Amino acid sequence: MKRLLGTGVALAIALLGAAAPALAHHSLQSEYDINQSITLKGTVTKVDWVNPHVYVYLDVKDDKGAVTKWAVTTLPPGNLRRGGLTRDLLGYGETVSILAFRARDGANLAFLRTITFADGHKLEIWLGDASKENP
Amino acid sequence: MTKLFIVAGLALAIAAPPAFAQRGRGAGAGGADANAAAAAKPTPRAPDGHPDLTGVWGGAAEPVKALAPGESTRILFPVRTNPEDKRIFDEMDLAAKERQAAEPNKPPYKPELASKVQLLSDKRQFNDPSFYCKPLGVPRMGPPSQVVQTPGLVVLLYQGRNTFRTVPTDNRPHNADADWTWNGDSVGRWDGDTLVIDTTRLVEDSWLGADGWFHSNKMHVVERLTRKGDTLTWTATVDDPGVFTKPWEMTPRTQRLNPNPRALLEEDPPCLEQDGPHIVTDDHH
Numbered sequence: 491m492k493r494l495l496g497t498g499v500a501l502a503i504a505l506l507g508a509a510a511p512a513l514a515h516h517s518l519q520s521e522y523d524i525n526q527s528i529t530l531k532g533t534v535t536k537v538d539w540v541n542p543h544v545y546v547y548l549d550v551k552d553d554k555g556a557v558t559k560w561a562v563t564t565l566p567p568g569n570l571r572r573g574g575l576t577r578d579l580l581g582y583g584e585t586v587s588i589l590a591f592r593a594r595d596g597a598n599l600a601f602l603r604t605i606t607f608a609d610g611h612k613l614e615i616w617l618g619d620a621s622k623e624n625p
Numbered sequence: 626m627t628k629l630f631i632v633a634g635l636a637l638a639i640a641a642p643p644a645f646a647q648r649g650r651g652a653g654a655g656g657a658d659a660n661a662a663a664a665a666k667p668t669p670r671a672p673d674g675h676p677d678l679t680g681v682w683g684g685a686a687e688p689v690k691a692l693a694p695g696e697s698t699r700i701l702f703p704v705r706t707n708p709e710d711k712r713i714f715d716e717m718d719l720a721a722k723e724r725q726a727a728e729p730n731k732p733p734y735k736p737e738l739a740s741k742v743q744l745l746s747d748k749r750q751f752n753d754p755s756f757y758c759k760p761l762g763v764p765r766m767g768p769p770s771q772v773v774q775t776p777g778l779v780v781l782l783y784q785g786r787n788t789f790r791t792v793p794t795d796n797r798p799h800n801a802d803a804d805w806t807w808n809g810d811s812v813g814r815w816d817g818d819t820l821v822i823d824t825t826r827l828v829e830d831s832w833l834g835a836d837g838w839f840h841s842n843k844m845h846v847v848e849r850l851t852r853k854g855d856t857l858t859w860t861a862t863v864d865d866p867g868v869f870t871k872p873w874e875m876t877p878r879t880q881r882l883n884p885n886p887r888a889l890l891e892e893d894p895p896c897l898e899q900d901g902p903h904i905v906t907d908d909h910h
Binding site for chain 2: 520541542594595607
């Protein structure tokens with residue numbers, strides 16, 4: 491199933507960052523607050539594999555069972571695909587824990603950093619230069 | 626559980642994104658040397674004697690493998706700072722502003738329009754049509770991702786936004802009844818070994834670049850595609866007496882033929898803008 495792309499048909503994926511200009515879309519600073527990190531635990535109800543940003547939608551239940559709906563956004567689909575991710579790897583239907591940074595306007599919206607799955611595997615989709623990390 | 630780290634650069638190494646390529650960095654991996662080697666190869670010709678531009682231009686030879694289910698990964702969008710830096714969002718904006726300031730080839734706007742361009746640039750997050758999923762249009766979308774050349778007709782395909790153009794090369798004039806569109810009405814002719822594409826009837830809704838580079842409906846674009854060996858060089862002259870003091874030569878871009886003869890373009894996912902209502906400041910790239 492998920493291997494549809496692995497059969498050699500997908501020569502093209504590598505082609506052309508022509509997809510949306512990578513993150514030329516808008517400033518993250520203008521929309522998200524890096525000082526407001528949030529951990530969301532919930533069920534992925536939808537993955538929107540769209541330009542200019544992929545969206546993951548989440549139902550988060552509180553202690554009393556009340557559900558809050560969250561949207562978490564990340565890089566453009568072309569960037570994810572070039573990193574080996576496909577839409578079916580983003581956890582649709584699964585219970586996950588997401589580390590993200592909240593929207594400044596207070597909406598239930600955040601910019602993704604890490605998805606951790608029930609089996610412990612993690613997808614980190616972020617920004618920066620790894621060579622500048624502290625050892 | 627396997628750990629697989631995809632470090633900065635891989636995500637973008639395969640093809641320079643248009644935002645960079647528009648600034649003349651479109652040669653991709655290998656740069657000038659690889660372009661020179663590709664250009665030294667023989668130039669194939671069509672039965673009519675013209676160079677055959679047919680092919681997929683740019684991109685990598687090998688397909689990207691999808692991760693296995695349960696496999697961990699790390700994808701870092703290249704930003705020149707430590708991933709833990711709390712200023713990383715600011716850093717992205719700063720780097721983009723530096724690129725903008727260093728842009729050596731700005732359109733020659735009439736002096737009285739400078740303040741308008743600046744204002745549009747400052748507020749680009751709200752004004753750039755491409756941010757809101759409108760087409761890039763001619764000439765902003767640059768060189769084609771694939772060319773299919775037949776006698777009398779050249780088809781140009783652009784992976785971004787799944788775009789096509791048909792360019793007749795049978796000496797017909799412009800279509801006087803054509804509607805005004807984002808890619809306009811194009812006709813082609815051969816000038817020696819160069820395909821010259823003349824485009825008119827371009828709507829004024831598009832921009833020429835993200836820095837507030839607007840234009841009028843008087844814009845007339847002449848693109849030139851020249852194949853040398855396994856390279857394709859795209860140039861564009863933009864004439865817009867409505868806003869420019871003289872025609873503007875865009876920065877040329879050279880693409881290499883995709884080394885995989887079986888390479889295919891892939892459908893670009895749809896564009897669905899959902900951020901605009903949540904943008905609360907004027908910060909921009």
